[in-house]
Amino acid sequence: GESVGLHLPTLSVQEGDNSIINCAYSNSASDYFIWYKQESGKGPQFIIDIRSNMDKRQGQRVTVLLNKTVKHLSLQIAATQPGDSAVYFCAENIRFGTASKLTFGTGTRLQVTL
Amino acid sequence: NAGVTQTPKFQVLKTGQSMTLQCAQDMNHEYMSWYRQDPGMGLRLIHYSVGAGITDQGEVPNGYNVSRSTTEDFPLRLLSAAPSQTSVYFCASSYTRGQAFFGQGTRLTVV
Numbered sequence: 001g002e003s004v005g006l007h008l009p010t011l012s013v014q015e016g017d018n019s020i021i022n023c024a025y026s027n028s029a030s031d032y033f034i035w036y037k038q039e040s041g042k043g044p045q046f047i048i049d050i051r052s053n054m055d056k057r058q059g060q061r062v063t064v065l066l067n068k069t070v071k072h073l074s075l076q077i078a079a080t081q082p083g084d085s086a087v088y089f090c091a092e093n094i095r096f097g098t099a100s101k102l103t104f105g106t107g108t109r110l111q112v113t114l
Numbered sequence: 115n116a117g118v119t120q121t122p123k124f125q126v127l128k129t130g131q132s133m134t135l136q137c138a139q140d141m142n143h144e145y146m147s148w149y150r151q152d153p154g155m156g157l158r159l160i161h162y163s164v165g166a167g168i169t170d171q172g173e174v175p176n177g178y179n180v181s182r183s184t185t186e187d188f189p190l191r192l193l194s195a196a197p198s199q200t201s202v203y204f205c206a207s208s209y210t211r212g213q214a215f216f217g218q219g220t221r222l223t224v225v
Binding site (some may be wrong): 034036041042043044045046049089101102103104105106 | 118147149154155156157158159162172204206213214215216217218219
């Protein structure tokens with residue numbers, strides 16, 4: 001069936017380096033994608049989103065890239081900090097009528113080493 | 115502005131008991147949803163609502179009921195708790211299309 005998934009379950013990055021978290025999606029009807037960060041014991045927190053009419057979107061230290069040809073999404077974190085340690089989820093938003101539904105991947109754990 | 119508030123934060127139930135997980139948002143969002151999060155499975159949609167009086171099933175609705183009598187509140191009812199319902203439950207709200215805001219979660223254990 002249609003699904004959103006992640007390539008790497010755990011990513012270990014040294015403090016100060018850049019992090020890249022990848023996500024594959026399979027639903028061609030999805031036209032909006034979101035990255036969430038979830039710290040231990042907390043709910044998912046919005047990081048950045050991108051619509052399918054865009055290839056790239058930048059925020060503060062984060063960049064999301066969308067490659068619709070291969071149905072691939074990535075989150076880049078510049079100058080990774082210890083506070084970036086968390087589980088990161090990509091989600092695709094599928095609209096049907098006036099409603100929309102988020103489908104999440106299984107998550108990637110980012111570990112920042114000192 | 116509290117955002118999305120879930121209660122309780124922790125709950126232990128015996129098999130067969132019923133209970134209601136509460137969710138309230140103060141952002142006047144039309145769209146609200148309930149997810150459960152299990153290890154290695156990400157977040158799975160249980161039920162959602164596109165406005166007061168309108169609810170629908172998500173991926174894993176069995177064993178759960180919802181209602182939406184007001185824009186602000188979206189309670190999730192477990193009719194007869196089972197150990198398979200041990201999970202962390204998240205409520206989320208959003209405008210019809212856009213980023214979802216999540217509550218802090220309810221950790222439920224069914225023994």
